[in-house]
Amino acid sequence: MIGTAGALLFLGHGRIAGISGVLGSLLPPRPAPDRAWRLAFLGGLLAAGVGAAMIAPAAIGESVRSLPIVIVAGVIVGFGTRLGSGCTSGHGVCGLSRMSIRSLVAVATFMTTGALTAWIAGAVS
Amino acid sequence: MTVVATRGRRHDALSVVVAAVAGALFGAGLIVSGMAQPARVIGFLDVSRGWDPSLAFVMGGAVVIYALAFRWIRRGRTAPWFDGRFHLPTRADIDGSLLAGAALFGIGWGLGGLCPGPGLVAAASGATTGMAFVAAMVVGMLLQHLSARR
Numbered sequence: 001m002i003g004t005a006g007a008l009l010f011l012g013h014g015r016i017a018g019i020s021g022v023l024g025s026l027l028p029p030r031p032a033p034d035r036a037w038r039l040a041f042l043g044g045l046l047a048a049g050v051g052a053a054m055i056a057p058a059a060i061g062e063s064v065r066s067l068p069i070v071i072v073a074g075v076i077v078g079f080g081t082r083l084g085s086g087c088t089s090g091h092g093v094c095g096l097s098r099m100s101i102r103s104l105v106a107v108a109t110f111m112t113t114g115a116l117t118a119w120i121a122g123a124v125s
Numbered sequence: 126m127t128v129v130a131t132r133g134r135r136h137d138a139l140s141v142v143v144a145a146v147a148g149a150l151f152g153a154g155l156i157v158s159g160m161a162q163p164a165r166v167i168g169f170l171d172v173s174r175g176w177d178p179s180l181a182f183v184m185g186g187a188v189v190i191y192a193l194a195f196r197w198i199r200r201g202r203t204a205p206w207f208d209g210r211f212h213l214p215t216r217a218d219i220d221g222s223l224l225a226g227a228a229l230f231g232i233g234w235g236l237g238g239l240c241p242g243p244g245l246v247a248a249a250s251g252a253t254t255g256m257a258f259v260a261a262m263v264v265g266m267l268l269q270h271l272s273a274r275r
Contacts, residue, residue: 003187006151010194012140013140019242037207044150046245047249049246053251059159067257072236077233078261078266084224084227089242096188109227121236122174
């Protein structure tokens with residue numbers, strides 16, 4: 001489903017389905033001029049969350065970490081994905097599929113720091 | 126004139142519908158596969174405590190499907206349905222920003238168990254941590270944009 005959705009966006013709009021890029025490019029100070037497809041794609045994503053909350057609430061969980069930790073994590077994810085030009089979807093799914101070396105390096109990097117952080121955070125909590 | 130204008134508007138409306146369907150399908154895929162459950166994501170990232178590798182298959186499956194479709198679309202078409210051309214990343218250099226950004230993203234992912242897509246889905250579902258994560262993520266994105274402008 002994730003692969004098909006990414007392919008549909010590429011077929012329709014010729015764009016990479018990278019969530020951090022789709023969202024980040026809407027934000028100031030220099031928002032992208034092509035807002036319509038970005039807002040529509042994000043709207044669909046949010047609608048899936050709303051729908052799941054109604055029909056299968058157990059499929060979506062709260063973070064296992066405390067709220068302050070989640071907020072710190074959010075800021076780091078926002079900053080890092082924009083600095084590194086992508087997240088799990090853009091580099092992970094689309095980039096690896098296109099055999100992009102940049103994406104391969106990015107995925108290897110974030111999987112490593114992600115695994116180390118999850119291990120350390122699990123050990124101290 | 127009127128006919129052309131109507132067709133243009135219809136074209137615009139259809140393009141928005143396709144993007145929305147792609148987004149909804151993407152979100153549904155994240156939910157069905159367990160990516161919107163931070164506990165499972167952390168169980169996948171943390172190999173030291175009863176590693177759950179199932180999410181690797183989710184990512185692998187998505188990569189295979191996307192890779193096949195991507196090739197098929199690129200071979201069969203010179204442009205997408207609603208745009209004059211395909212917009213593909215052109216950079217090929219491995220620079221410090223890519224490495225530092227990816228490293229930071231991994232730290233945030235391992236810390237909260239949420240990445241951008243599942244974060245948005247969780248926020249929309251009404252999960253408190255999801256909403257806090259997305260608000261913080263937007264702040265982080267804005268901070269990066271402001272720091273890059275200098």
